Amino acid sequence: MARKKRKTKSAKKKRSLRLSRQNKVILGSLLVLLSIALFFSFISFYFNWQDDQSLLTEFADRNKEARNLLNKFGAAVSHFFMFKGFGLASLVFPVLLCLTGLYMFLGIDLRGLLTKWIWGLVLLIWVSVSLGFLGAQQPLLGGQIGFEMNDFLQDYTGKIGVMLLLLFGLVVILVRLFGFDPQAVGQAFSRLNVPGMSLSGNRKASETGASQPDATEATAAAMDLTAEGEGSQEAEPEPVKPDPYTHKKDIPSLSGDSQPADEDPGQELEIEVAEQEEETDETDLRSSQLVSDFGEFDPTLELSKYKFPHLDLLDTHGASGGITINQEELEENKNKIVDTLRNYKIGIAQIKATIGPTVTLYEIVPEAGIRISRIKNLEDDIALSLAALGIRIIAPIPGKGTIGIEVPNKKPTTVSMRSVIASKKFQNAEMQLPIALGKSISNETFVVDLAKMPHLLMAGATGQGKSVGLNAILTSLLYKRHPAEVKFVLVDPKKVELTLYNKIERHFLAKLPDTEEAIITDNTKVIHTLNSLCIEMDNRYELLKAALVRNIAEYNKKFKARKLNPNEGHRYLPYIVLVIDEFADLIMSAGKEVETPIARLAQLARAIGIHLIIATQRPSVNVITGLIKANFPARIAFRVTSKIDSRTILDTQGADQLIGRGDMLFTQGNDTIRLQCAFVDTPEVAKITEYIGSQRAYPDAHLLPEYVGEDSGTGLDYSIEERDDMFRDAAEVIVTAQQGSASLIQRKLKLGYNRAGRIIDQLEAAGIVGPFEGSKARQVLVPDIAALDQLLNNETN
Numbered sequence: 091m092a093r094k095k096r097k098t099k100s101a102k103k104k105r106s107l108r109l110s111r112q113n114k115v116i117l118g119s120l121l122v123l124l125s126i127a128l129f130f131s132f133i134s135f136y137f138n139w140q141d142d143q144s145l146l147t148e149f150a151d152r153n154k155e156a157r158n159l160l161n162k163f164g165a166a167v168s169h170f171f172m173f174k175g176f177g178l179a180s181l182v183f184p185v186l187l188c189l190t191g192l193y194m195f196l197g198i199d200l201r202g203l204l205t206k207w208i209w210g211l212v213l214l215i216w217v218s219v220s221l222g223f224l225g226a227q228q229p230l231l232g233g234q235i236g237f238e239m240n241d242f243l244q245d246y247t248g249k250i251g252v253m254l255l256l257l258f259g260l261v262v263i264l265v266r267l268f269g270f271d272p273q274a275v276g277q278a279f280s281r282l283n284v285p286g287m288s289l290s291g292n293r294k295a296s297e298t299g300a301s302q303p304d305a306t307e308a309t310a311a312a313m314d315l316t317a318e319g320e321g322s323q324e325a326e327p328e329p330v331k332p333d334p335y336t337h338k339k340d341i342p343s344l345s346g347d348s349q350p351a352d353e354d355p356g357q358e359l360e361i362e363v364a365e366q367e368e369e370t371d372e373t374d375l376r377s378s379q380l381v382s383d384f385g386e387f388d389p390t391l392e393l394s395k396y397k398f399p400h401l402d403l404l405d406t407h408g409a410s411g412g413i414t415i416n417q418e419e420l421e422e423n424k425n426k427i428v429d430t431l432r433n434y435k436i437g438i439a440q441i442k443a444t445i446g447p448t449v450t451l452y453e454i455v456p457e458a459g460i461r462i463s464r465i466k467n468l469e470d471d472i473a474l475s476l477a478a479l480g481i482r483i484i485a486p487i488p489g490k491g492t493i494g495i496e497v498p499n500k501k502p503t504t505v506s507m508r509s510v511i512a513s514k515k516f517q518n519a520e521m522q523l524p525i526a527l528g529k530s531i532s533n534e535t536f537v538v539d540l541a542k543m544p545h546l547l548m549a550g551a552t553g554q555g556k557s558v559g560l561n562a563i564l565t566s567l568l569y570k571r572h573p574a575e576v577k578f579v580l581v582d583p584k585k586v587e588l589t590l591y592n593k594i595e596r597h598f599l600a601k602l603p604d605t606e607e608a609i610i611t612d613n614t615k616v617i618h619t620l621n622s623l624c625i626e627m628d629n630r631y632e633l634l635k636a637a638l639v640r641n642i643a644e645y646n647k648k649f650k651a652r653k654l655n656p657n658e659g660h661r662y663l664p665y666i667v668l669v670i671d672e673f674a675d676l677i678m679s680a681g682k683e684v685e686t687p688i689a690r691l692a693q694l695a696r697a698i699g700i701h702l703i704i705a706t707q708r709p710s711v712n713v714i715t716g717l718i719k720a721n722f723p724a725r726i727a728f729r730v731t732s733k734i735d736s737r738t739i740l741d742t743q744g745a746d747q748l749i750g751r752g753d754m755l756f757t758q759g760n761d762t763i764r765l766q767c768a769f770v771d772t773p774e775v776a777k778i779t780e781y782i783g784s785q786r787a788y789p790d791a792h793l794l795p796e797y798v799g800e801d802s803g804t805g806l807d808y809s810i811e812e813r814d815d816m817f818r819d820a821a822e823v824i825v826t827a828q829q830g831s832a833s834l835i836q837r838k839l840k841l842g843y844n845r846a847g848r849i850i851d852q853l854e855a856a857g858i859v860g861p862f863e864g865s866k867a868r869q870v871l872v873p874d875i876a877a878l879d880q881l882l883n884n885e886t887n
């Protein structure tokens with residue numbers, strides 16, 4: 091534990107030693123300017139040193155002036171470096187300082203500097219020792235250190251020894267620093283045909299009897315390969331030889347058109363990667379600094395005093411939570427099932443009952459050799475013998491190896507919302523948008539995550555519990571989520587079902603700017619809202635892209651950790667739940683204009699936290715179209731009147747055998763589960779919304795992006811120059827399809843809603859489509875592409 095702490099401490103220390111980007115720029119510029127100052131003072135010191143030497147002792151005297159370009163500072167510093175130090179070689183210092191400064195200033199990885207400093211110092215010593223030979227006559231050339239080192243070496247190796255040592259140093263410098271290879275010199279000589287300098291290759295060629303010109307050609311070809319794509323004969327042939335020490339450098343390039351070594355893209359890439367790493371390091375550093383200063387971003391801070399609704403606002407509806415078991419009824423039903431089956435010569439090996447709130451499930455294991463389909467066919471006969479509605483046979487129960495017969499209880503128990511909200515399962519649910527739908531057949535609370543669904547379709551005949559179901563979903567979310575975390579967009583064409591939620595407008599609802607009521611009851615407003623949600627979706631995707639994350643949960647996590655800068659448009663993203671209470675009404679009056687944005691939202695909105703809940707009492711195929719169905723894998727079916735309706739909702743029958751009053755089938759793609767929906771009455775919803783609504787709220791409802799509808803484009807005086815770049819493509823799409831709708835352009839050309847709307851206006855101005863006609867698509871006034879071409883040509887002429 092202690093070690094861990096120490097580790098994190100040292101890690102913190104390490105991190106805090108690193109310079110921030112701004113500090114690097116400041117320090118970098120200082121170093122560059124200092125190097126310039128040093129350079130000029132060294133140069134001018136070389137010419138004025140004798141005049142200035144007397145001044146060095148009178149440094150404090152302000153009346154004395156040095157001849158050095160940087161006055162007394164220049165004279166003193168240069169005296170230290172050049173006279174006392176390394177002489178002319180001291181010029182290496184300003185060069186190295188300038189390089190370091192530039193690296194810092196331009197944000198290049200500093201690790202590359204180390205080798206430059208090492209070689210710089212080697213050069214410094216080599217030059218100053220070499221010039222130390224002349225120290226007696228010209229003390230400034232090698233400086234005192236150069237002279238002394240030279241003298242010291244001479245004492246042991248003599249003048250010649252020092253010269254040889256220096257010569258060796260020169261070879262090392264030339265080979266390692268400048269990549270010099272004597273072979274290249276040899277090859278250059280051979281190309282010039284210097285007598286007596288022929289290469290071994292040539293010699294070999296002549297030995298094997300090949301003619302001289304052939305051999306020269308071969309060498310030239312070999313050189314071409316190494317000439318790194320320049321292809322010219324004059325190009326200096328690059329030696330292809332691995333480094334004898336590291337075996338890394340000078341690895342011959344395979345392709346002829348590779349870059350020269352100093353423009354190696356790999357190196358550039360390395361620098362880029364290093365820069366990126368540095369950048370992310372820096373943002374990490376900044377964000378952890380911010381987090382340690384202010385703590386994580388808390389989206390709930392604005393309404394920090396917000397109190398979640400408490401359980402007492404909900405009713406028990408007379409249920410104690412458990413189910414009263416009527417043993418007699420149980421026995422009776424069991425016997426009846428066994429008898430009926432026996433009448434049809436179906437023996438039963440085992441029977442077991444599970445009691446749920448509304449139905450009891452009898453699981454039977456038939457004797458060996460009995461066909462399942464025979465039992466399935468007896469559904470009506472069993473129903474008759476039990477004299478009960480809503481018997482459903484599940485043969486076999488998936489994953490259990492038994493056959494299930496669901497028989498409604500004579501006295502169904504109401505599942506109160508209170509009991510499901512109070513359940514441990516819901517209270518401890520680690521979900522983004524937990525919904526307590528009700529209880530399963532085995533009396534377990536059923537909780538699902540709306541964020542995982544990711545959209546929900548609810549259908550059922552009128553009066554079977556749809557509105558109660560919607561309220562149960564909304565209540566679940568109100569009990570679990572803070573106003574900052576989730577926003578509802580409520581569409582209520584029936585105008586009465588969701589009005590209660592008006593009270594929580596400034597807490598939980600989202601609306602279009604400049605609208606009074608947050609709950610939408612008007613169809614044109616619905617279209618605007620849906621399109622506005624599409625814009626919000628596109629905006630959110632942009633934000634996610636910029637933040638390099640894949641979904642809203644990761645995005646918000648990053649935002650809370652202060653890794654995303656609000657100045658760059660980043661913001662905490664609340665989940666948005668769109669609830670449409672009566673979808674049939676909407677799709678009948680607005681058709682495609684509603685269907686297209688809903689399908690688009692359903693297809694794409696899952697990752698960015700927009701979830702759709704659509705309810706309808708008319709589960710027919712023209713309401714729940716294929717396009718809608720394909721995008722709503724999670725479906726709830728309340729009781730319907732026909733098998734066909736059940737198929738339309740669930741793709742399977744069963745919903746027609748439900749008993750109503752919140753009895754429902756839920757599917758999330760594969761299995762169908764029978765549930766009893768939790769019951770929450772209108773007065774309870776009123777109490778909850780009242781409780782929330784009486785608390786401090788945001789100044790306004792959550793505002794959705796503005797949507798400029800097709801109908802609002804009144805200024806139709808677009809000139810030809812003002813037209814959108816995609817105008818012609820859009821015109822062709824519209825004329826080919828003979829359908830003047832912005833959503834078509836949007837889909838075919840992959841444009842945003844605003845842009846497609848503008849193009850439609852331009853098309854109207856150009857006389858290609860007719861005026862806006864409400865929910866119907868605009869009339870296309872041009873019959874075919876040829877006519878369109880003619881129209882546009884006439885325009886330009």
Ligand SMILES: Nc1ncnc2c1ncn2[C@@H]1O[C@H](COP(=O)(O)OP(=O)(O)OP(=O)(O)O)[C@@H](O)[C@H]1O
Pocket residue numbers: 504505550551552553554555556557558559707751752753766767768769770
């Ligand atoms: N989960 C439930 N538990 C007990 N009773 C329920 C449940 N759900 C609905 N009911 C009963 O059914 C009645 C009708 O429910 P609800 O208003 O939800 O139906 P609906 O499908 O929305 O009807 P409509 O389509 O006409 O609005 C309720 O008033 C209530 O008495």
